[in-house]
Amino acid sequence: MTSRFEQLIAANEKIEPRDEMPDEYRKTMIRQIAQHAHSEVIGQQPEGNWITRAPSLRRKAILIAKVQDEAGHGLYLYSAAETLGISRDELNELLHSGKQKYSSIFNYPTLSWADIGAIGWLVDGAAITNQVMLTRTSYGPYSRAMIRICKEESFHQRQGYEIMMTLCDGTEEQKAMAQDALDRWWWPSIMMFGPPDADSTHTEQSMAWGIKLETNDQLRQKFIDMTVPQTEFLGLKIPDPDLSWNEERGHYDFGDIDWDEFWTVVKGNGPCNRERIAHKRKAWDDGAWVREAALAHAAKQHARQKEVA
Amino acid sequence: MSANLNLFTYLLRLADDNMVLSQRLGELVSWMPELEEDIAIANLSLDHLGQATSLYAYAGTIEAAGRNEDALALTRSEREFMNAVLVEQPNGNFADTIARQFLVDAYQVPLYQALSSSTDQTLGGIAQKAEKEARYHLEYSSTWLVRLGDGTDLSHDRAQSALDRMWPFAADLFATDDVEAAVAAAGMGVDPTTLRDSFDSTVARVVELATLRMPTDTYERTGGRTGMHTEHLGHLLAEMQSLHQAHLGATW
Ligand SMILES: [Fe+2]
Ligand SMILES: [Fe+2]
Ligand SMILES: [Fe+2]
Numbered sequence: 001m002t003s004r005f006e007q008l009i010a011a012n013e014k015i016e017p018r019d020e021m022p023d024e025y026r027k028t029m030i031r032q033i034a035q036h037a038h039s040e041v042i043g044q045q046p047e048g049n050w051i052t053r054a055p056s057l058r059r060k061a062i063l064i065a066k067v068q069d070e071a072g073h074g075l076y077l078y079s080a081a082e083t084l085g086i087s088r089d090e091l092n093e094l095l096h097s098g099k100q101k102y103s104s105i106f107n108y109p110t111l112s113w114a115d116i117g118a119i120g121w122l123v124d125g126a127a128i129t130n131q132v133m134l135t136r137t138s139y140g141p142y143s144r145a146m147i148r149i150c151k152e153e154s155f156h157q158r159q160g161y162e163i164m165m166t167l168c169d170g171t172e173e174q175k176a177m178a179q180d181a182l183d184r185w186w187w188p189s190i191m192m193f194g195p196p197d198a199d200s201t202h203t204e205q206s207m208a209w210g211i212k213l214e215t216n217d218q219l220r221q222k223f224i225d226m227t228v229p230q231t232e233f234l235g236l237k238i239p240d241p242d243l244s245w246n247e248e249r250g251h252y253d254f255g256d257i258d259w260d261e262f263w264t265v266v267k268g269n270g271p272c273n274r275e276r277i278a279h280k281r282k283a284w285d286d287g288a289w290v291r292e293a294a295l296a297h298a299a300k301q302h303a304r305q306k307e308v309a
Numbered sequence: 310m311s312a313n314l315n316l317f318t319y320l321l322r323l324a325d326d327n328m329v330l331s332q333r334l335g336e337l338v339s340w341m342p343e344l345e346e347d348i349a350i351a352n353l354s355l356d357h358l359g360q361a362t363s364l365y366a367y368a369g370t371i372e373a374a375g376r377n378e379d380a381l382a383l384t385r386s387e388r389e390f391m392n393a394v395l396v397e398q399p400n401g402n403f404a405d406t407i408a409r410q411f412l413v414d415a416y417q418v419p420l421y422q423a424l425s426s427s428t429d430q431t432l433g434g435i436a437q438k439a440e441k442e443a444r445y446h447l448e449y450s451s452t453w454l455v456r457l458g459d460g461t462d463l464s465h466d467r468a469q470s471a472l473d474r475m476w477p478f479a480a481d482l483f484a485t486d487d488v489e490a491a492v493a494a495a496g497m498g499v500d501p502t503t504l505r506d507s508f509d510s511t512v513a514r515v516v517e518l519a520t521l522r523m524p525t526d527t528y529e530r531t532g533g534r535t536g537m538h539t540e541h542l543g544h545l546l547a548e549m550q551s552l553h554q555a556h557l558g559a560t561w
Contacts (some may be wrong), residue, residue, distance in 0.1 A: 041344065044338060044339040044347065045339050048338045048339045051335040051336075051338060051354075052332060052335055052336055052548050052549060053548060053549065053551055053552045054552070055383075055552045055553045055556070055559075055561040056379045056383075056553065056561045057358065057361070057362045057365070057378050057379055057382055057383075058362075058561075059561050060335070060358060061355060061358050061359065061362070064335060064338065064351050064354055064355050064358065065351075065355060067338055067339070067351060068338075068347075068348055068351035068352065068355070071338075071339075071344055071347045071348045071351070072348060074344055075344055075345070075348070078344075113552055113561075163561075166560060166561060169560075170559055170560055170561075171556065171559050173556065173559075174556065174559060279339070279340075283339065283340045283341065283342070284342075286340075286342070286402075287341065287342020287343065287346075287403065288342075289461070289463050289464055289467070290342040290343075290403045290457070290464070291342055291343065292460070292461055292463075292464070293456055293457050293460025293461050293463075293464030294456050294460065295460075296459075296460040296461045296464075297455070297456040297457075297459045297460040300459060
């Protein structure tokens with residue numbers, strides 16, 4: 001006899017919070033949604049780093065709005081995770097203690113204004129490639145959050161590309177800034193899809209459960225195929241000598257990814273891992289008295305209303 | 310001074326208040342006590358930036374010397390900025406940020422309300438939109454001031470110190486000279502001293518709800534409208550203008 005869960009998955013229908021689900025499915029879903037939420041939240045830091053120095057008022061407004069959107073994405077996703085029976089406080093603690101991860105891409109520093117363009121174009125671009133698939137994922141609340149988030153991410157991607165275009169049409173210095181950003185962000189961006197299928201521990205089960213619909217390598221290839229022509233249009237050069245069109249496959253071939261670097265960053269030894277977590281913890285710890293004040297005030301209000309009633 | 314120069318100066322004063330405050334608020338994104346407050350602070354920063362942008366753009370057309378909003382915000386020096394010294398004060402702790410915001414909001418609500426009926430239609434239009442934003446900001450900052458004042462002993466003390474610390478700088482919002490007198494006489498601008506009653510009553514009402522006491526310090530630190538700033542502004546501008554000034558003439 002098959003369970004209702006199995007029937008729903010087989011029929012391509014959504015699993016909702018009240019449905020029974022295997023413990024492992026629940027755990028996988030919590031891990032994945034939490035990691036995604038944490039990524040949105042930590043992602044505020046590298047981009048927030050340029051809010052105070054944006055080169056024009058228009059760019060400053062677009063950047064503030066983008067960082068605000070990312071915080072909003074974090075909120076929707078925490079709400080989706082909460083439907084699986086875990087609290088915001090627990091999730092926060094898991095992030096602060098390093099027990100749950102966030103996307104490694106945010107462990108690289110933003111060192112010039114062009115990095116803001118490169119992040120929008122490549123990092124939001126890679127995120128969309130992954131998230132378009134997730135709009136059809138089997139867990140209902142996650143799939144619905146993704147539909148909403150994807151729309152905003154494509155805005156971010158276009159705005160990022162527009163920054164790159166403006167720089168590439170600009171002065172020699174601006175063009176050099178754009179190339180330098182591409183040089184630094186290219187490889188980390190294509191690592192965002194995760195380890196190759198052969199080494200990916202969760203892929204098989206996640207595909208069977210309809211959590212993932214395409215593999216890491218398929219998504220990576222899709223992203224590269226989409227990005228190469230955009231790069232050519234900008235007149236920039238992707239830092240990979242082995243990149244070339246393969247007529248037979250109908251895809252771009254690309255060079256070996258440095259998976260040692262990937263694992264070094266995942267394990268906590270990337271350029272900014274420590275700063276990112278220290279920043280997040282400091283904001284949280286420094287805010288403790290504010291959260292306590294809000295709770296104390298709410299409790300007093302409640303007591304006062306009871307007295308009146 | 311010509312009528313145009315008075316209006317230009319007046320618009321810059323209004324714009325600089327918003328620009329500098331937006332910059333301070335922008336520093337706080339990702340540093341707030343909760344994700345919800347990161348979103349709220351970004352929202353405040355964006356609103357003030359939007360107001361500054363409209364005001365600078367209009368000032369640029371009045372000046373008619375080819376300076377757009379970026380030139381006005383990103384190439385003028387510390388001595389040329391004419392914001393009230395209150396808005397340039399550092400963020401400090403959350404209570405300091407809230408107290409500074411609250412005092413600005415209590416002033417901007419009646420300011421924009423009055424400017425909504427300016428004889429200058431462009432300024433009136435900017436003010437109408439800004440008034441709605443200022444009312445929402447006042448709601449936000451008052452709510453937090455009350456939560457902090459009424460919350461715990463610690464938050465009460467911090468809210469009181471913050472209010473006491475920001476208070477002497479609030480006087481600068483009401484400083485006035487020939488420029489305000491001229492634009493007010495023309496029905497284009499507002500004499501800020503006429504906003505004081507509204508400001509005082511908002512402050513008194515919220516301070517009471519927050520179980521705080523009114524600051525007793527009578528010292529007033531003014532001077533911002535003529536470029537006599539506190540030492541904080543130069544650092545803020547150095548950061549804000551650094552990239553723009555390193556590539557003068559570039560398009561972004
Ligand atoms: Fe994302
Ligand atoms: Fe996002
Ligand atoms: Fe995004």
